[in-house]
Each structure stands twice: as C-alpha cells, then as structure tokens.
Amino acid sequence: MGRAPCCDKANMKKGPWSTEEDSKLREYIEKYGTGGNWIALPQKAGLKRCGKSCRLRWLNYLRPNIKHGEFTDEEDRIICSLFATIGSRWSIIAAQLPGRTDNDIKNYWNTKLKKKLMAMSMTSQPHRKPPPFPSSHHTPSVSFPSLSSLYKDCTTYQDPTRSFTAFEPVSSVQADLLNNGNTTLPTNSSLIHTPEALVNYMQYYPVKENFLMFGSESSCTSSDGSSGHISFGREMKQENMSHFQGFCATNGYEDNHNFMLNPGTNNGGKNVNQWAEKPREYNLENDLEDFKRLISSSSNNCCNNNFIDENKTQEKVMYFYY
DNA sequence: AAACACCGCAACCGCGTAGGA
DNA sequence: CTCCTACGCGGTTGCGGTGTT
Known part of the structure; x- marks a missing residue:
C-alpha cells in the first residue's frame, strides 16, 4: 500500500x-x-x-528578494566550501547565500560548478588517467584540488543555532560516534589552518570509486540517502551527525585500511555505519606534492580564472582522477 | 534550413521528520 | 505511545532553448 x-x-x-x-x-x-x-x-x-x-x-x-542570474565568485567559493564540509545539504548552503534558493544552488552545482571544479582538476593534473565519472545520483564527490582552491580561509558560516567552519567537522558529537567504531580520532583535527594540514586531513577521508569523499555520503537516491537530515534550527541529534563521520574515520590511512562507506543512519535496510575494506590502494604520498602545488597555485582564486572552457573540454571535465 | 545533441532550469516525486491529535 | 498530517528536503525528470552538424 x-x-x-x-x-x-x-x-x-x-x-x-x-x-x-x-x-x-x-x-x-x-x-x-x-x-x-x-x-x-x-x-x-x-x-x-x-x-x-x-x-x-x-x-x-x-518570494521577494530572490536573486536570479550569475553566481559570483564569492558565492562559488561559499558553495564549494560548504559542499565540501556538509555535503549536499542545499537548504543549509542556501541559508548562507541570501536571495539564493536551495533549488538554484543545487542546479548550479550540478550543471556548472561541479564541471568547473572538474575542469580545474584536469588542468591541474593533466597526466591523470580518467576513470568513469559517477552518475549524477551518486555521491557528489569533490576533488581535492577544487577544494584547495576554496580552502584559503576556513570561512566560518552561520546557521540559526551555531557556526561552523568549512572543513571543520560540524560537531564534536561525531567523535563519540567514531570512537564507537574502534578508531582513535586524530586529536585537534577539526580545523585546518594550513594547506599542509589540509593535505594531511585528506588522509582521513573515505574513498569511493576512486573519488575522495567529503561531507555526507549523499548517494541519495531518495530511498537510501535522504535520511538523517541535519536539523539546523533545532537541536542537533546525534544520529544526524553520523553523516559527518567521514571527516576523520581512521587514525591514519597507513594503520587502518577500513573506510566508512555508509555513514548514514539508514541505508534502506542495508548495512548501517558499515566498514569495508579500502577499495583500492592509492599513493597519497606521491600526490602530496601535486596537492600542495594545486593549493599554492589556486588558493587565490576560487573557481574562476583558472577554469577552462567547459564546452571545449567536455571530454576532460567529465572525469577526475586523483 | 533541418535534424540532432546538449544544456540549464523549473517543477515534480517520494521520503524522513516534526508536531499535533 | 501511536497514528496521522503536513512540511521540508534532496534527487530526478522533462521541457524549452541553444549550439552543432
């Protein structure tokens, strides 16, 4: 029925x-x-x-005061940064951009911004061999270089009940959750103050389909990913925070090859908070220099001048390989 | 000029959740 | 405590416009 x-x-x-x-x-x-x-x-x-x-x-x-039209670079930066922090919580992101609607931002992300970021990634790492791009309903994965371009200031954002900082795990509650998973959290990992710290931070992100994962696992067909909405404006519930477990789910990638694949609280009756073997080996060390270079080369520009013509590089921008 | 492909946006759908009965 | 209703959210769809062949 x-x-x-x-x-x-x-x-x-x-x-x-x-x-x-x-x-x-x-x-x-x-x-x-x-x-x-x-x-x-x-x-x-x-x-x-x-x-x-x-x-x-x-x-x-x-609604009055709705803003239509081009997004500014500053808006780009905020969107990207928040997406990296909290995932596809468009309503929350929209709350930081007066006049913008969640639908607008969602569309903008899916149709333009994501491609811009991918394009920038490709120009930064042209030697990489592209893997298949995940389908649109898969986890919105943000590549590291794109984040680096947004990194520059760890902007603090406001919501009705608290503030949080981009790249900062949104709640300390997750520490408890994570500790339940027999892991030891890196201490003081909640803030990233330098590019190097950000690179180090990357070690704690889970990996899926060769993509680094940020924020929530929002693979989100409506049946498996929309649970556990973050209740900003209300008291945050612990289960809601489980989306953020991906922020620091291991005590170091060298020590722990397990990755949190399904940080959601409910996955359509499937495994919850499932730990799985790391899907593939990757050589983070070799990438560190690339990452650092990207940070330094793009930290002054958010999603703008470095972008290549997305129309002319569509083949490229559809892929990103880290 | 026509056909086709692609893109962007508005709108819809279905689910989770809050809150009241 | 349970059930029900309505709301809000995020993912998806479909259409119209634009570009390309």
Whole structure:
C-alpha cells in the first residue's frame, strides 16, 4: 500500500506556471500570508495546484528578494566550501547565500560548478588517467584540488543555532560516534589552518570509486540517502551527525585500511555505519606534492580564472582522477 | 534550413521528520 | 505511545532553448 497522495492529483494542474497563476499566488500570499498551511492555500487562492507546488513556486521564484542570474565568485567559493564540509545539504548552503534558493544552488552545482571544479582538476593534473565519472545520483564527490582552491580561509558560516567552519567537522558529537567504531580520532583535527594540514586531513577521508569523499555520503537516491537530515534550527541529534563521520574515520590511512562507506543512519535496510575494506590502494604520498602545488597555485582564486572552457573540454571535465 | 545533441532550469516525486491529535 | 498530517528536503525528470552538424 503506497503513500497517500498529498492532494487530489487528478484535479490538479501540473507543469509550468502561467503568469496568471503567479500573480494569484503572489497576491494571496502578500495579502494573507501562507497561513502555515500550504495544502489549503491553493484552494483559498483560487489555484488548481498542489500545495507543494505552490510552496515550491513561492520559495523558488515568487518570494521577494530572490536573486536570479550569475553566481559570483564569492558565492562559488561559499558553495564549494560548504559542499565540501556538509555535503549536499542545499537548504543549509542556501541559508548562507541570501536571495539564493536551495533549488538554484543545487542546479548550479550540478550543471556548472561541479564541471568547473572538474575542469580545474584536469588542468591541474593533466597526466591523470580518467576513470568513469559517477552518475549524477551518486555521491557528489569533490576533488581535492577544487577544494584547495576554496580552502584559503576556513570561512566560518552561520546557521540559526551555531557556526561552523568549512572543513571543520560540524560537531564534536561525531567523535563519540567514531570512537564507537574502534578508531582513535586524530586529536585537534577539526580545523585546518594550513594547506599542509589540509593535505594531511585528506588522509582521513573515505574513498569511493576512486573519488575522495567529503561531507555526507549523499548517494541519495531518495530511498537510501535522504535520511538523517541535519536539523539546523533545532537541536542537533546525534544520529544526524553520523553523516559527518567521514571527516576523520581512521587514525591514519597507513594503520587502518577500513573506510566508512555508509555513514548514514539508514541505508534502506542495508548495512548501517558499515566498514569495508579500502577499495583500492592509492599513493597519497606521491600526490602530496601535486596537492600542495594545486593549493599554492589556486588558493587565490576560487573557481574562476583558472577554469577552462567547459564546452571545449567536455571530454576532460567529465572525469577526475586523483 | 533541418535534424540532432546538449544544456540549464523549473517543477515534480517520494521520503524522513516534526508536531499535533 | 501511536497514528496521522503536513512540511521540508534532496534527487530526478522533462521541457524549452541553444549550439552543432
């Protein structure tokens, strides 16, 4: 037995919104507000739309002060940095960018920014042989060089209840979680103040499909990855923080070949907090110089001037190999 | 000029969760 | 405590626009 639909879809209009619908919705909300009830709103406003659809239209398009158009370099930097820190928590990222919606940022990331980062990675490491690029619903993997370009200042971001710093594990709670996994945390690993520290930090990231992993495992088909939302604005729950276990899941890659592959709390009934053998060997030491070079070469530019023409390098930018 | 391919964005879908009954 | 409803989120889809052949 399936989930009950949120509304009677048979009588609901779908697809693009007309200007008439837009103005109806805007006028109603400006006059009466949402009333805290999106389900009832469309009927009151005289719209043949699902409440969810109205909400989305309002939040993503009609709401005042919505910013459309080009993202600035600063916005790029914030997005990348936060993505590296917390993964695909678009609503949280959007909260740091006034006027931007989570949908906007998500689209921007998927269609442009990710490619920019990949392109930059390729220009930085042209000798690398490309592996297959993960499909779009796979974990959003951020390459190290791209992060290095964003690294420069460990920006601190705010949310309603706390602040956190890019590359900083978002909560100390994870230390407890990790210790439960028979691992010893590197002490004082929560902040990275130098490029070298960042490189060292990389040793603690799990690896999947030859990609370094940052933030959450958000492979996220809706059935396996969307659990454990971070409840910013409310007290953080411990299980929610398990997404961040990937930040420092071992006491050193040389000592521990296990990697946290599924840091989520629920993986569709499959293994939870599963430890698995490191999928492949990699020579981090050989890459250190590359990483450092990338850091120094790109630390002053975020996702901008160093980017190559994505249209002309599509073959390249679809791959990144570390 | 037409056909095809690609891209970007708006919108939809389904799930997890909060909160009230 | 359980159930139910609505909300919010993140992943995915589909369409229209643009570029390429």
